[in-house]
Amino acid sequence: MKLSRREFIKAGGTGSGALVIGLTLPGCSRSGGPRITEDGSWTPNAWLVLDGSGDVTFTLDRVEMGQGTYTGLTTLVAEELDVHPESVRIIFAPVGDAYANPEYILQVTGGSTSLATSWERLRKAGAGARALLVKAAAEVWQVEPGDIRTDEGALYHPDGTQTMAYSDVVELAARQRMPDEIPLKLPENFRYIGRHDKRLDAYAKVTGRAVYGLDVERPDMVYAVVSRPPRVGAKVDAVDDSAALAQKGVVDVFTIERGVAVVADSYWHARKAQEKLRIEWDERDAFRGDHESIFQDYRKAADDSRGDTERSNGNARSVLRRADRVFTAEYEAPFLAHATMEPQNCTAEVTARGLEIWAPTQAPDIARIAAARVTAFSPGDIEVHTTFLGGGFGRRLTQEYVEEAAAIAEKLDRPVKLIWSREEDIRHDMYRPGMLHRFQASLNGEGIEAWDHQITGPLIFDYFARNAAATQYPWVPRFLYDTMARVGRLTEGTFLTPKDHSAIEGAVEVPYGAPNILVRHTQADAGVPISYWRAVGHSHNGFAVETFMDELAHEAGVDPVEFRLRHLTDKPRHRAVLEKVAEAADWKGSMNEDHARGVAVHWSFGSYVAQIVEASIENQRILVHRVSCAIDCGQIVNPDIVRMQMESGINFGLSAALHGRIDWDEGRVRQSNFHDYRLLQQDESPAMDIVLVDSEEDPSGVGEPGLPPVIPALGNALFALTGKRQRSTPFVADPGETS
Amino acid sequence: MPIELRVNGRERTVDAEPDTPLLWVLRDELGLKGTKFGCGIGQCGACTVHVSGEALRSCSTPVEAVADREITTIEGMVDANGALHPVQQAWIEHNVPQCGYCQSGQIMAAAALLGRNPSPDDETITAVMSGNLCRCGTYPRIHAAIRSLRESGEAAGEQSS
Ligand code: FES
Numbered sequence: 001m002k003l004s005r006r007e008f009i010k011a012g013g014t015g016s017g018a019l020v021i022g023l024t025l026p027g028c029s030r031s032g033g034p035r036i037t038e039d040g041s042w043t044p045n046a047w048l049v050l051d052g053s054g055d056v057t058f059t060l061d062r063v064e065m066g067q068g069t070y071t072g073l074t075t076l077v078a079e080e081l082d083v084h085p086e087s088v089r090i091i092f093a094p095v096g097d098a099y100a101n102p103e104y105i106l107q108v109t110g111g112s113t114s115l116a117t118s119w120e121r122l123r124k125a126g127a128g129a130r131a132l133l134v135k136a137a138a139e140v141w142q143v144e145p146g147d148i149r150t151d152e153g154a155l156y157h158p159d160g161t162q163t164m165a166y167s168d169v170v171e172l173a174a175r176q177r178m179p180d181e182i183p184l185k186l187p188e189n190f191r192y193i194g195r196h197d198k199r200l201d202a203y204a205k206v207t208g209r210a211v212y213g214l215d216v217e218r219p220d221m222v223y224a225v226v227s228r229p230p231r232v233g234a235k236v237d238a239v240d241d242s243a244a245l246a247q248k249g250v251v252d253v254f255t256i257e258r259g260v261a262v263v264a265d266s267y268w269h270a271r272k273a274q275e276k277l278r279i280e281w282d283e284r285d286a287f288r289g290d291h292e293s294i295f296q297d298y299r300k301a302a303d304d305s306r307g308d309t310e311r312s313n314g315n316a317r318s319v320l321r322r323a324d325r326v327f328t329a330e331y332e333a334p335f336l337a338h339a340t341m342e343p344q345n346c347t348a349e350v351t352a353r354g355l356e357i358w359a360p361t362q363a364p365d366i367a368r369i370a371a372a373r374v375t376a377f378s379p380g381d382i383e384v385h386t387t388f389l390g391g392g393f394g395r396r397l398t399q400e401y402v403e404e405a406a407a408i409a410e411k412l413d414r415p416v417k418l419i420w421s422r423e424e425d426i427r428h429d430m431y432r433p434g435m436l437h438r439f440q441a442s443l444n445g446e447g448i449e450a451w452d453h454q455i456t457g458p459l460i461f462d463y464f465a466r467n468a469a470a471t472q473y474p475w476v477p478r479f480l481y482d483t484m485a486r487v488g489r490l491t492e493g494t495f496l497t498p499k500d501h502s503a504i505e506g507a508v509e510v511p512y513g514a515p516n517i518l519v520r521h522t523q524a525d526a527g528v529p530i531s532y533w534r535a536v537g538h539s540h541n542g543f544a545v546e547t548f549m550d551e552l553a554h555e556a557g558v559d560p561v562e563f564r565l566r567h568l569t570d571k572p573r574h575r576a577v578l579e580k581v582a583e584a585a586d587w588k589g590s591m592n593e594d595h596a597r598g599v600a601v602h603w604s605f606g607s608y609v610a611q612i613v614e615a616s617i618e619n620q621r622i623l624v625h626r627v628s629c630a631i632d633c634g635q636i637v638n639p640d641i642v643r644m645q646m647e648s649g650i651n652f653g654l655s656a657a658l659h660g661r662i663d664w665d666e667g668r669v670r671q672s673n674f675h676d677y678r679l680l681q682q683d684e685s686p687a688m689d690i691v692l693v694d695s696e697e698d699p700s701g702v703g704e705p706g707l708p709p710v711i712p713a714l715g716n717a718l719f720a721l722t723g724k725r726q727r728s729t730p731f732v733a734d735p736g737e738t739s
Numbered sequence: 740m741p742i743e744l745r746v747n748g749r750e751r752t753v754d755a756e757p758d759t760p761l762l763w764v765l766r767d768e769l770g771l772k773g774t775k776f777g778c779g780i781g782q783c784g785a786c787t788v789h790v791s792g793e794a795l796r797s798c799s800t801p802v803e804a805v806a807d808r809e810i811t812t813i814e815g816m817v818d819a820n821g822a823l824h825p826v827q828q829a830w831i832e833h834n835v836p837q838c839g840y841c842q843s844g845q846i847m848a849a850a851a852l853l854g855r856n857p858s859p860d861d862e863t864i865t866a867v868m869s870g871n872l873c874r875c876g877t878y879p880r881i882h883a884a885i886r887s888l889r890e891s892g893e894a895a896g897e898q899s900s
């Protein structure tokens with residue numbers, strides 16, 4: 001992502017003599033350059049402030065949820081500014097136009113976009129600040145700016161003896177004109193990018209000092225819990241709160257749009273009182289299905305409708321009709337919960353200025369709209385403070401917990417912290433949608449002749465747009481929020497709303513060369529709330545495409561790595577990761593005779609990842625022994641964070657492959673906590689070797705791309721081991737006979 | 740009801756019902772927010788603290804059960820001079836934390852293990868640490884960090900002050 005032509009890096013000063021660097025978006029900023037307001041707070045478009053005391057403060061506009069933006073983005077600024085990343089003070093950004101993700105025009109952290117979209121703009125911000133400091137020093141010393149050297153926050157005179165700290169010249173620097181061209185360092189001159197290997201948030205996180213949403217503290221704060229409908233679509237009919245109100249510490253009980261809130265002087269008192277609530281639910285329109293009924297509906301939809309064509313090369317339909325042999329397969333990917341380690345929560349307080357919100361959110365600007373939707377406050381009166389996030393994975397892109405906390409706070413005269421229990425988190429999640437995949441293919445000798453992939457299931461944007469669409473137009477009146485969402489749907493694919501790729505991403509980009517390729521999507525929606533889940537569509541399309549590819553390799557009688565390479569003749573980056581991982585895993589080499597290997601390669605979020613899994617089955621238990629992984633994500637800012645994200649994606653994928661499944665009992669979610677919605681644990685975590693492929697390309701995503709290949713690679717290993725195909729997740733030791 | 744507690748070497752009196760889980764007393768009465776809530780039913784280990792040096796799940800421990808016992812939380816792992824516990828140090832060196840939310844519990848579990856058994860073998864590390872969940876999947880680094888402490892033979896005693 002290049003710096004858009006309409007954006008300018010601007011500098012400004014403050015009364016106290018600090019240098020402020022920010023981004024100006026014409027049409028958004030009335031004042032021109034960024035500055036600090038009278039009371040010392042930020043104008044919402046500043047990235048970098050250097051003050052006379054030597055402090056360098058960076059406003060981080062992509063939230064830190066484990067993926068490493070806190071370190072990675074700070075490193076970009078520090079590199080060009082020539083300060084050590086560890087010397088930078090980092091604060092989380094408020095809501096501000098300049099902090100919007102250019103990929104979405106929303107202030108969203110997701111889609112593994114943070115580094116790619118910040119790569120140029122943040123380096124320019126750092127380089128711009130440095131340029132002004134150098135110009136100021138040149139004025140003081142009366143030398144050519146080009147002869148001044150900078151290092152770790154200091155300026156060096158060309159005579160080699162005199163030096164000045166940045167803080168000595170910030171005031172003068174703030175009065176310099178920003179050069180039109182801001183040159184960036186050449187990669188060979190990087191000191192921190194690609195070299196700085198430590199996380200800047202590690203100290204706070206090993207000492208328990210990092211403040212997550214759950215840790216927010218306000219004077220005189222009370223605690224809230226909410227009882228929500230046990231079935232999707234149910235509504236509160238009648239509430240008997242007499243017993244609850246009589247419980248110790250209870251402040252109030254009242255109904256809000258999303259359920260019944262219990263407010264008490266402590267979390268524990270609120271929970272105990274909640275048990276005494278008697279609520280009758282109107283369940284006339286409620287969901288009463290389960291996994292089986294949903295997939296039956298999907299199958300019927302897939303039979304009845306060919307769906308929308310999302311990619312077509314050649315004429316797969318007629319080739320398949322004439323083919324002697326057509327290979328078919330059907331795969332199921334179930335609904336999944338995010339299960340962030342930090343349960344959903346939000347703190348809200350009505351103040352003289354309006355409504356203040358503290359939340360672990362991936363989208364503070366959508367949080368603001370969510371709060372405005374359910375209260376009398378307009379977005380301009382709502383301030384959102386972002387905290388560290390105890391995991392995100394897409395869960396915190398939607399803002400139900402903010403809606404709840406805002407609605408509760410409006411009825412109270414003191415701050416309130418809303419906490420979801422783990423049971424509530426699992427049962428009221430916005431799930432990874434369950435999806436059905438059907439394939440038909442024909443072979444021509446050892447090559448694929450025709451490929452037809454039909455994906456059946458819902459689109460996420462239908463659920464996300466509710467608050468997100470309105471966020472792009474924060475001035476519209478509240479009663480139009482839902483209209484905005486509908487307009488968003490109607491205008492999908494136009495310049496107003498990008499196309500919703502959530503169902504088809506990772507399928508339409510199938511990299512394999514074949515003369516006839518057809519990819520289609522059949523819409524089917526059970527009405528269960530869904531959202532983005534780590535790797536989104538790639539999480540199920542990667543599984544389906546790479547499992548079917550393995551089935552075809554088997555039919556063709558060709559080695560699975562070799563079969564893929566033959567279909568990747570014009571895909572050098574896919575080939576490279578595949579060849580590297582085959583070497584790292586010693587693909588053809590010997591191993592314990594009770595083990596087997598499986599492979600998969602998948603592109604997502606701009607990055608190429610290939611993995612080989614070595615697995616066995618002992619006592620009906622699937623054991624994953626080793627995962628080898630090669631990634632090409634362009635230039636690497638922090639190599640160890642790339643490794644960490646691969647390890648994380650692999651273990652997240654293995655949780656889904658071995659355990660993940662949300663199901664219902666007549667519409668009530670069956671799973672409730674970690675005993676029945678299991679996460680991978682230490683004794684299931686495989687040995688891993690991660691190979692980073694050298695690249696000169698611009699950086700691309702790492703938070704999600706490690707996940708998609710591991711599920712099919714494991715399934716393919718289990719096939720190699722048992723001769724039985726794993727066509728749905730979670731995998732089982734014995735999936736029964738498959739053809 | 741007032742209950743006497745000894746937390747990180749300090750005497751504290753809290754007003755709570757005896758069956759209140761220790762977790763919420765630590766977090767909301769004593770302001771020790773480094774100990775985390777993950778599941779509330781003893782399944783994840785995010786709430787792990789030490790009671791008399793042993794790892795214990797504070798979410799499912801009633802506060803009355805630990806009155807008069809020595810309680811250490813993540814805040815108590817840093818010594819009076821601000822020096823980190825060797826486990827915390829190893830966690831930084833191995834870049835263990837991602838979102839970090841589970842790590843207080845992981846560190847307390849690891850420190851208790853090493854306090855009991857300064858040289859645990861690989862299987863012991865795996866078995867003991869399997870009770871602490873990490874959604875970010877930092878397990879390989881947790882394992883490596885504990886091994887490094889074993890191999891370097893560093894002392895793993897408690898440093899509460
Ligand atoms: S919160 Fe105590 S074990 Fe999960």
Ligand code: FES
Binds near residue numbers: 390838
């Ligand atoms: S580091 Fe995120 S849950 Fe462990």
